[in-house]
Amino acid sequence: MTKLLKRSFFERSTLDVAPELLGKVIVLRQSKKIKKTGIIVEVEAYTHDDPACHAARGKTPRNEVMFGPGGYSYVYFIYGMYHCLNFVTEREGIPGAILIRALEISDENERVASGPGKLCRYLQITKKHNKLDCCDIDSPLIVTAYNSNKLKDTSIIQAKRIGISKAAHYPWRWYIKDNPYISKK
DNA sequence: GACCGGATCCGT
DNA sequence: CGGATCCGGTCT
Numbered sequence: 001m002t003k004l005l006k007r008s009f010f011e012r013s014t015l016d017v018a019p020e021l022l023g024k025v026i027v028l029r030q031s032k033k034i035k036k037t038g039i040i041v042e043v044e045a046y047t048h049d050d051p052a053c054h055a056a057r058g059k060t061p062r063n064e065v066m067f068g069p070g071g072y073s074y075v076y077f078i079y080g081m082y083h084c085l086n087f088v089t090e091r092e093g094i095p096g097a098i099l100i101r102a103l104e105i106s107d108e109n110e111r112v113a114s115g116p117g118k119l120c121r122y123l124q125i126t127k128k129h130n131k132l133d134c135c136d137i138d139s140p141l142i143v144t145a146y147n148s149n150k151l152k153d154t155s156i157i158q159a160k161r162i163g164i165s166k167a168a169h170y171p172w173r174w175y176i177k178d179n180p181y182i183s184k185k
Numbered sequence: 186g187a188c189c190g191g192a193t194c195c196g197t
Numbered sequence: 198c199g200g201a202t203c204c205g206g207t208c209t
Binding site for chain 1: 201
Binding site: 044046052054078079086101115116118163 | 193
């Protein structure tokens, strides 16, 4: 495995890291073997001074990983049936995270991972995957830089966030232009 | 201990 | 547009 993303990649401003995650690859492993991979094609940023961020009102058992070092996973359960996957950003002490909203899965239907709940369902990500150090080469969940040429168009579009009531107008969603795997019809 | 809304998805 | 379905946060 090569091009593992370093902690220094994640420990920067959330708004800088978010668009740079597009095109990177999530790798899920089980017993040292690669189980599933997906290319990140849509993300959303949540920052420490953001009313929609789970950490906006301070540390709780659920969100505590967001206050730690960057590069860790933050997985939470929502609407009684879905999980959502984030990667923690910013240096220790400053909460921040990037929600992964859609993945391009080769040899799969465009819609199997076209939403934050759907991609966790497809990858079988649950709260067991919370607080994993994704910068550790031995972690079951890591992120690597994409190194083949399957992405045809890598232009990035910035847009308003989706599905939240607070601060929904913040233009903190990014996706790959014309990519058929992004969320929303 | 109780209440209630939610970073979603799907079928109508 | 509403229903599914349950947890975490907040208040009592």
